Amino acid sequence: xxxxxxxxxxxxxxxxxxxxxxxxxxxxxxxxxxxxxxxxxxxxxxxxxxxxxxxxxxxxxxxxxxxxxxxxxxxxxxxxxxxxxxxxxxxxxxxxxxxxxxxxxxxxxxxxxxxxxxxxxxxxxxxxxxxxxxxxxxxxxxxxxxxxxxxxxxxxxxxxxxxxxxxxxxxxxxxxxxxxxxxxxxxxxxxxxxxxxxxxxxxxxxxxxxxxxxxxxxxxxxxxxxxxxxxxxxxxxxxxxxxxxxxxxxxxxxxxxxxxxxxxxxxxxxxxxxxxxxxxxxxxxxxxxxxxxxxxxxxxxxxxxxxxxxxxxxxxxxxxxxxxxxxxxxxxxxxxxxxxxxxxxxxxxxxxxxxxxxxxxxxxxxxxxxxxxxxxxxxxxxxxxxxxxxxxxxxxxxxxxxxxxxxxxxxxxxxxxxxxxxxx
Numbered sequence: 001x002x003x004x005x006x007x008x009x010x011x012x013x014x015x016x017x018x019x020x021x022x023x024x025x026x027x028x029x030x031x032x033x034x035x036x037x038x039x040x041x042x043x044x045x046x047x048x049x050x051x052x053x054x055x056x057x058x059x060x061x062x063x064x065x066x067x068x069x070x071x072x073x074x075x076x077x078x079x080x081x082x083x084x085x086x087x088x089x090x091x092x093x094x095x096x097x098x099x100x101x102x103x104x105x106x107x108x109x110x111x112x113x114x115x116x117x118x119x120x121x122x123x124x125x126x127x128x129x130x131x132x133x134x135x136x137x138x139x140x141x142x143x144x145x146x147x148x149x150x151x152x153x154x155x156x157x158x159x160x161x162x163x164x165x166x167x168x169x170x171x172x173x174x175x176x177x178x179x180x181x182x183x184x185x186x187x188x189x190x191x192x193x194x195x196x197x198x199x200x201x202x203x204x205x206x207x208x209x210x211x212x213x214x215x216x217x218x219x220x221x222x223x224x225x226x227x228x229x230x231x232x233x234x235x236x237x238x239x240x241x242x243x244x245x246x247x248x249x250x251x252x253x254x255x256x257x258x259x260x261x262x263x264x265x266x267x268x269x270x271x272x273x274x275x276x277x278x279x280x281x282x283x284x285x286x287x288x289x290x291x292x293x294x295x296x297x298x299x300x301x302x303x304x305x306x307x308x309x310x311x312x313x314x315x316x317x318x319x320x321x322x323x324x325x326x327x328x329x330x331x332x333x334x335x336x337x338x339x340x341x342x343x344x345x346x347x348x349x350x351x352x353x354x355x356x357x358x359x360x361x362x363x364x365x366x367x368x369x370x371x372x373x374x375x376x377x378x379x380x381x382x383x384x385x386x387x388x389x390x391x392x393x394x395x396x397x398x399x400x401x402x403x404x405x406x407x408x409x410x411x412x413x414x415x416x417x418x419x420x421x422x423x424x
Contacts, residue, residue, distance in 0.1 A: 013118045014121045017114055017194075018172075026177075030176070038077055039073050044081050098168060102116070103280060140198075143204050154186075154207075219242070221243060286396035325349060328345055331380070332344075332390035343390070
């Protein structure tokens with residue numbers, strides 16, 4: 001697909017961003033239909049990570065403490081969402097469903113997908129022109145209620161895109177029981193921004209003339225997808241807070257502060273320009289799992305936490321069929337000032353003799369724990385007090401099993417049917 005993406009005029013693209021409504025809560029309602037219509041929250045530790053719209057109407061918000069949520073809404077039903085397996089599996093079903101329509105599907109987290117539908121739109125546009133039909137109806141909302149110009153092929157392409165987005169949403173609802181929002185625009189940035197204008201279970205198309213209005217309506221640069229936390233902080237020290245500030249900021253000064261490539265990229269984003277391609281995600285590049293907690297402050301506790309994380313993680317690696325060659329440990333130390341961004345990681349190669357044992361052998365757990373504890377000691381001096389709030393283990397650098405192994409009878413005996421839905 002890379003040829004068709006790079007050779008294509010990016011201005012003529014039609015990109016759909018699909019964002020599932022309160023995803024974890026929806027998965028729980030699909031698993032247990034009796035929960036539908038009742039205020040529902042999904043709990044991880046002492047936080048409500050998401051809740052359905054019935055709960056939101058009663059004042060429950062995402063990332064509220066369980067205590068506050070129960071006070072707001074005593075009848076709130078809470079489901080434990082710490083095992084991500086059902087969400088991960090449903091997430092891959094959504095991506096696979098979209099791939100049936102079109103090969104260019106890029107995952108973003110569990111509940112978002114970008115789809116480049118330019119080629120489907122071209123085919124439908126040609127069919128329309130051949131049939132001599134000039135009437136096309138938009139599906140869903142048009143951002144700013146802008147009038148559609150039927151003599152403008154860019155408008156017609158985006159309107160056809162809105163019809164295809166509607167088909168995606170109907171298929172998700174009929175086959176998986178899930179609702180979601182969609183944004184239709186000429187690039188990934190704009191489609192993601194416009195998909196959230198009307199929620200839940202609605203869709204919006206953005207015509208090019210309204211692009212500046214959409215982007216300037218963002219109240220802070222951190223709302224621009226692609227401008228992260230650290231870049232935002234650096235921009236704030238330069239006095240740049242709004243999109244208009246960033247558009248007006250002298251390019252030369254920005255390049256000196258942030259480097260040429262970052263400066264040019266984010267200044268383009270501030271104008272709604274984004275030529276990044278929709279890159280098919282394919283199988284996951286890594287497998288990771290993490291646990292967060294209020295306090296972990298002894299080596300024994302760290303070892304226990306790692307031992308708890310490994311079995312389900314190794315099971316996911318086994319089901320995938322590829323072998324990881326690198327293992328990484330990430331920790332987060334408690335900090336009253338910088339709550340989210342003080343993570344530290346160390347990684348190392350997995351010894352070849354251990355790679356061979358990956359699979360259903362539990363004998364691999366003990367040596368892996370030893371390796372991870374060595375990585376831990378590289379980050380933390382265990383002779384001094386420490387206070388961790390998160391541990392994460394990640395297997396990466398995944399490679400296919402060497403073909404000589406595939407020829408052996410043992411390989412076939414140990415294989416289980418492939419399951420989609422492995423991966424984070």
